[in-house]
Amino acid sequence: MKLDLDERFSAGIDVIKRLEDRGYEAYFIGGCVRDLLLNRQVADIDLCSSAKPEEVIRLFSRTIPTGLQHGTVTVLWRRKQIEVTTFRTEQNYANHRHPKEVQFVSTLAEDCKRRDFTINAIAMDKDGRIIDYEHGVADLERKQIKTVGHPEERFQEDALRMLRAIRFSTQLRFSIQSATYEAIKRHKLLLQHIAKERISVEFQKVMQADAVQQGVRLLLDSGIAGDIHPFSGVTSAFQSFSTFDLQELSEKERWVLLLFLVADEEKALHFLKQNMLPKLLSREIRKLTKLCYAYPTYRKATHFSDLMLVQLGQENVFFLLLMNRLVTSPSNDYLFEQKLQHEQEIIRSRIEHLPLQAIEQLAISGEELAKLYMQRKKGQWIQQALERLLLAVVNREVENERDRLIAFMMESEGYE
Numbered sequence: 216m217k218l219d220l221d222e223r224f225s226a227g228i229d230v231i232k233r234l235e236d237r238g239y240e241a242y243f244i245g246g247c248v249r250d251l252l253l254n255r256q257v258a259d260i261d262l263c264s265s266a267k268p269e270e271v272i273r274l275f276s277r278t279i280p281t282g283l284q285h286g287t288v289t290v291l292w293r294r295k296q297i298e299v300t301t302f303r304t305e306q307n308y309a310n311h312r313h314p315k316e317v318q319f320v321s322t323l324a325e326d327c328k329r330r331d332f333t334i335n336a337i338a339m340d341k342d343g344r345i346i347d348y349e350h351g352v353a354d355l356e357r358k359q360i361k362t363v364g365h366p367e368e369r370f371q372e373d374a375l376r377m378l379r380a381i382r383f384s385t386q387l388r389f390s391i392q393s394a395t396y397e398a399i400k401r402h403k404l405l406l407q408h409i410a411k412e413r414i415s416v417e418f419q420k421v422m423q424a425d426a427v428q429q430g431v432r433l434l435l436d437s438g439i440a441g442d443i444h445p446f447s448g449v450t451s452a453f454q455s456f457s458t459f460d461l462q463e464l465s466e467k468e469r470w471v472l473l474l475f476l477v478a479d480e481e482k483a484l485h486f487l488k489q490n491m492l493p494k495l496l497s498r499e500i501r502k503l504t505k506l507c508y509a510y511p512t513y514r515k516a517t518h519f520s521d522l523m524l525v526q527l528g529q530e531n532v533f534f535l536l537l538m539n540r541l542v543t544s545p546s547n548d549y550l551f552e553q554k555l556q557h558e559q560e561i562i563r564s565r566i567e568h569l570p571l572q573a574i575e576q577l578a579i580s581g582e583e584l585a586k587l588y589m590q591r592k593k594g595q596w597i598q599q600a601l602e603r604l605l606l607a608v609v610n611r612e613v614e615n616e617r618d619r620l621i622a623f624m625m626e627s628e629g630y631e
């Protein structure tokens with residue numbers, strides 16, 4: 216088989232050519248070949264080569280020794296980063312983690328034998344010719360994840376591969392070959408030895424995939440979600456999570472739903488922390504999760520008071536409506552979307568008709584209040600006064616005009 220390579224591969228082709236010019240072998244390998252064959256977006260370009268890391272470093276002017284312990288050097292080539300890994304085996308495993316020292320080999324065939332799955336062991340030369348020692352192309356066609364050689368050996372070498380199998384199955388909507396899957400069930404406890412950062416990278420990819428539900432079901436069925444930290448603390452949340460139509464939800468919504476289903480705020484936030492999501496996303500999820508725990512029962516637009524609408528803001532109220540509808544609707548409710556939209560419409564119209572939409576729109580600020588009452592020490596009373604004014608404006612007891620608000624303050628108890 217020979218493929219046409221477009222510009223995504225051009226930097227890699229240049230690097231291969233230079234290596235070949237110096238008498239080394241080099242090939243595209245792993246995810247880039249797999250994704251090219253599947254017509255998926257190609258992320259990183261990885262090469263494998265007979266050149267040793269120090270030889271790669273010598274041959275290229277700009278390199279980063281990204282993973283010398285695995286024989287990997289990153290070559291910087293025309294604003295692209297190409298990872299070059301020397302042909303190697305997997306040996307000297309300690310505690311089912313990465314090898315202590317790398318063992319180089321001389322042929323591509325041997326290098327392919329040490330790789331995790333057949334679909335990740337397809338090599339391609341610079342002209343687009345496929346070299347497929349482990350019959351990965353047939354497994355791509357069969358849509359199956361199968362280890363190279365004995366699954367036990369591959370999982371003993373690196374237990375994370377069991378989670379990777381579930382992740383690839385979820386991302387690609389592939390099945391897991393039965394011998395591979397049975398070995399996952401048997402050896403799942405080896406995952407206890409894996410660093411939580413690596414586990415969290417794989418789980419995040421499951422949560423991002425369209426078929427997230429398939430992934431969560433596999434995590435449960437294989438026993439990983441029941442036995443392996445950090446999932447073991449929240450197994451029942453996983454069980455109910457797997458019954459939702461998750462595909463329709465954004466990544467953020469999926470996380471908040473899962474955390475809300477934990478039904479214990481502290482436990483949920485602890486689980487979130489252990490998953491090491493990107494900071495911004497994590498902060499947002501944390502905020503929304505806390506909100507869901509603070510307002511667990513507001514599932515109808517009429518259950519929100521006017522004051523709550525202003526205090527929470529439309530976006531947060533919409534989120535609460537969604538979460539509460541999700542956890543209270545039967546999973547086959549075909550009117551789900553219509554009901555949700557109807558509720559959102561009611562909220563939107565109620566907010567529109569309020570005298571003001573946010574506390575910041577009050578015609579007097581906290582600073583102005585502090586100036587008016589110079590004799591008082593700044594403190595909590597300012598916020599309390601603002602909230603009192605907000606309530607009065609929302610209830611139409613006073614108009615949202617500066618002088619009227621001041622007069623209202625003066626009249627009301629405790630503020631003379």
Ligand SMILES: Nc1ccn([C@@H]2O[C@H](COP(=O)(O)OP(=O)(O)OP(=O)(O)O)[C@@H](O)[C@H]2O)c(=O)n1
Pocket residue numbers: 244245246247258259261329330331332335336373375376379
């Ligand atoms: N535990 C692992 C990790 C990686 N690999 C090999 O190294 C390649 C590159 O690994 P990685 O970049 O983690 O994954 P990709 O297959 O490129 O997939 P993705 O980029 O989607 O993560 C894999 O294809 C596989 O051949 C492996 O054998 N065992």
